[in-house]
Amino acid sequence: NAGVTQTPKFQVLKTGQSMTLQCAQDMNHEYMSWYRQDPGMGLRLIHYSVGAGITDQGEVPNGYNVSRSTTEDFPLRLLSAAPSQTSVYFCASSLGLPTDTQYFGPGTRLTVL
Amino acid sequence: GIQVEQSPPDLILQEGANSTLRCNFSDSVNNLQWFHQNPWGQLINLFYIPSGTKQNGRLSATTVATERYSLLYISSSQTTDSGVYFCAPFGDGLTFGKGTHLIIQP
Numbered sequence: 001n002a003g004v005t006q007t008p009k010f011q012v013l014k015t016g017q018s019m020t021l022q023c024a025q026d027m028n029h030e031y032m033s034w035y036r037q038d039p040g041m042g043l044r045l046i047h048y049s050v051g052a053g054i055t056d057q058g059e060v061p062n063g064y065n066v067s068r069s070t071t072e073d074f075p076l077r078l079l080s081a082a083p084s085q086t087s088v089y090f091c092a093s094s095l096g097l098p099t100d101t102q103y104f105g106p107g108t109r110l111t112v113l
Numbered sequence: 114g115i116q117v118e119q120s121p122p123d124l125i126l127q128e129g130a131n132s133t134l135r136c137n138f139s140d141s142v143n144n145l146q147w148f149h150q151n152p153w154g155q156l157i158n159l160f161y162i163p164s165g166t167k168q169n170g171r172l173s174a175t176t177v178a179t180e181r182y183s184l185l186y187i188s189s190s191q192t193t194d195s196g197v198y199f200c201a202p203f204g205d206g207l208t209f210g211k212g213t214h215l216i217i218q219p
Contacts, residue, residue, distance in 0.1 A: 033207075035209075040211065041211060042117070042199055042201075042208075042209030042210050042211050042212060043199070043201075043209040044209070045206050045207065048206075058206060059114070059206070088154065090156060092156075098203065098206060098207060099143050099144045099203050100161075101146065101158050101161045102146060102148075102158060102201075102207065103158065104148075104155070104156035104157075104158075106154070106155055107154050107155075107156075
């Protein structure tokens with residue numbers, strides 16, 4: 001199993017540009033989520049999904065969209081990038097519940113100029 | 114939401130030393146997980162521990178849910194233990210502390 005994969009590893013955007021961060025898992029996990037990590041901080045939840053077709057907002061959802069058309073994929077879209085969205089983004093998945101053991105992808109480091 | 118406080122924020126030890134990392138949380142939780150973020154940024158789940166004590170090799174964790182704290186013990190530290198250790202109790206959602214930055218010197 002590849003586990004949780006994320007692409008790209010690094011990305012530089014200009015203010016106002018849009019892009020999609022990809023996340024995929026091959027463990028047949030129902031629960032998937034996106035976090036952002038800022039320097040010296042823990043991780044903060046952006047959006048999550050409890051299964052295909054179902055998504056919901058986390059702690060810091062503004063400026064981000066998600067969709068879950070398949071069990072495997074959970075892309076995160078930045079609609080109009082802002083410098084405040086410069087961060088490291090992590091995707092995670094767990095078997096069924098958010099309370100289950102979480103498995104994290106390697107992260108995407110995003111810089112918005 | 115739930116507040117999470119981890120201590121100490123930074124810790125520098127020599128190889129072979131033991132350490133105890135603490136996580137206090139402000140409210141009742143359904144479970145708690147400990148993670149290690151290595152120097153390359155990868156997050157690895159160490160323990161899923163809503164209560165009681167678990168051990169995995171040189172690492173062990175104890176959660177006392179009624180007193181709202183969890184402890185992570187690292188014995189006989191190795192340089193590969195360096196990184197940031199996060200606790201993440203689950204209240205409304207998984208809430209991460211700011212972490213303990215551990216440096217193990219050879």
